[in-house]
Amino acid sequence: MSDMLRAPAETKYADELDYLESVDSGPKPSTWRLSPKMIRTFVLGSEPSDGLERETAQKWFGERSVVERAIVTLASDRGLLLLGDPGTGKSWLAELLAAAVCRNSTQVVQGTAGTTEDHIKYSWNVSMVIAKGQSRASMIPSPIMTAMETGTIGRFEELTRSTSDVQDALISILSEKYVSVPELKGEDGTVFAKPGFAVIATANSRDRGVNDLSSALKRRFNFVQIPVVTDKRSEAEIVRFRTEELLRRHQIELDVPPTLLDVLLRSFEDLRAVATAAGSDDERLESALSTAEQIGVLEDAILHSNFFGERALTAHALGSSLVASLSRRAPEDTSILTKYLANTVHQRSEQEGGEWPQFLAAGLETLKALA
Template sequence: MEQKFIKPPVEERYKKELEALAMNDSSRKPENWRLSPKAVRAFILGSDIPLTAPDGSKIEIRKKFFGNDALVERCIITLTGSRGLMLVGEPGTAKTMLSELLSAAISGVSTNTVQGTAGTTEDMIKYSWNYALLLAKGPVREALVPSPLYVGMSKGIITRFEEITRTPAEIQDSLISVMSDKVLNIPELEDEGLLFACPGFNIIGTANTRDKGVNEMSSALKRRFNFETVEPVKDVRLEKQIILNEVQESAVEDKIGMPLDTDVAELLAMTYHELREGISDTGIKIERPSAVMSTAEAVSVYYQTLSNAWYYEQKKMSIDDLTQNLVNAVCKDTRDDLEKLKAYFNTVVKQRAEKVGGLWKQIYFSKKYLK
């Protein structure tokens, strides 16, 4: 039986789409790219016409990143050049998702990744040593254990650097020479002391604006990247669609057979949008919670409520559960956010409960859970 994983890498998840795109791809391609920039674009932004897969079946290329097509196009072009790509933005704006999609489409792998933390060392980025072999044979190539930067340069593939700004600045700066000269110095190896990067190599960094700032990144390193700011989705309908798409995909994977309630998705998208923007659709000012009101959070509140209904065998998703999950998601940083959420219920939700009724009325009545 085929082994299953909780979250297979993008290249596995969309294997068929990637194969179909490669098979139908006759556009201009940079050296060592699996797909042309046009096909990478189609993979991320979707294509209108279904493609023929290698097994002869037709396959639709679904849109995966919503909101800013031009940004995706610019990201792809950046990666054809010699500068790296830095995706910055609020948490949960799909920076990681976009960098995985780009890597999978361009290099065929999305897992050649450094996870930036305060404890990231140069070894974890460049290379380390197998000490048993090092003692037995000395500093030979065989004893060297490649890290993601080494792998990216030697194979001509993308190295992803997640949360790069969490890494100490002096460690970040070890990328500078590699990015300008495209060569890695390995002083320990006498004969093979220089690793030259193969075509296809590049770096995609992601950085979260809520964490330790991008400002602390050295200007020398900044200059070696093209920066793209990924904004939260602004359109409520689009956000509703993302919630439904993401939840649907996870539900299929987790074998949750509960039908999705599109009205709940709309209500959540609206709530998240208004709390994020600080204003309601009728112009009521709302105090913004300090917690991150990202689409990713909205997806998880919906999914939590759906799972609850499925496993406790309820007929449909419960609005009381939804409110409780919403409270937990919004109030995790500070209790002050609870007051802000209460104020939102007492103004905007109340008004809408009276005017629109339906689910808004139900959620207004669940305000007893705001505690």
């Protein structure tokens, strides 16, 4: 893991997965490494009633019913589509599920406007084709085809960002469970999926209308909606969990005071309320104000404090990071943040004191520099 900037879940939690597999006696689909109940434990963490000798930490913070429905879908013949707003943990949940089911979460296709049918089926090694002709040896399988051949899980990120032609290519894979290779003859002309093959796709609910899914493709997927985290306690746990990962990865010894975490959470809560009440896009920040963006703001403040500050997180670093991270449009975003600081934060500074005055001063300084 020391040679990886970011280890996949099956590597990062290998010891934990080994332990859960060794004590797992529950019923499971034929090729799965863990039973559905144990996968739920791996994702959501263990409880005393589970009777495990070793505690399993919670890795994804959300409703248990969401995780259970996703697991049940993977045990069926349908694809799993995780749908939700940016920053709700869709990709992280998909990675955890793939790691628990088959110990391989890296067979991923990233959906973009440039994604082609080759990215989900196959392409050719041109030099080998010239030298020896087309054969299975000269074929370059896509991550999805590799998942089919190995009976594991293939992932498709941002499905609605890919074109309709690419989306339609998934229909036969999800329904027929094979890929035809017209260039090859006989047995090599068809690649069949082995037991255990499944597809987990993600889609941003704010991208509706970019490349809407066809009715035929929708029928091949079971939609699981990932709700936005609205509970302040749960959101604090997510931010704290991700921040601790960041500190370990960068080998930084720096504490995040609870008072500063509260300032961050309340600031995002305020700005979300402003966005909800806004009558037009010009009156709301371009940022989605997701939990992931909170983590990004805190990460920026921590790194700045560690490398350029006093090696201690301060309200000044947090206020500067928040304004700099969320000011994406001029003058719309800067105007919204100026009003927020001048009204809400200024009022809190006078009434509550604490970290708010320093947070306010840093925010105003950063806005002045951006002007």
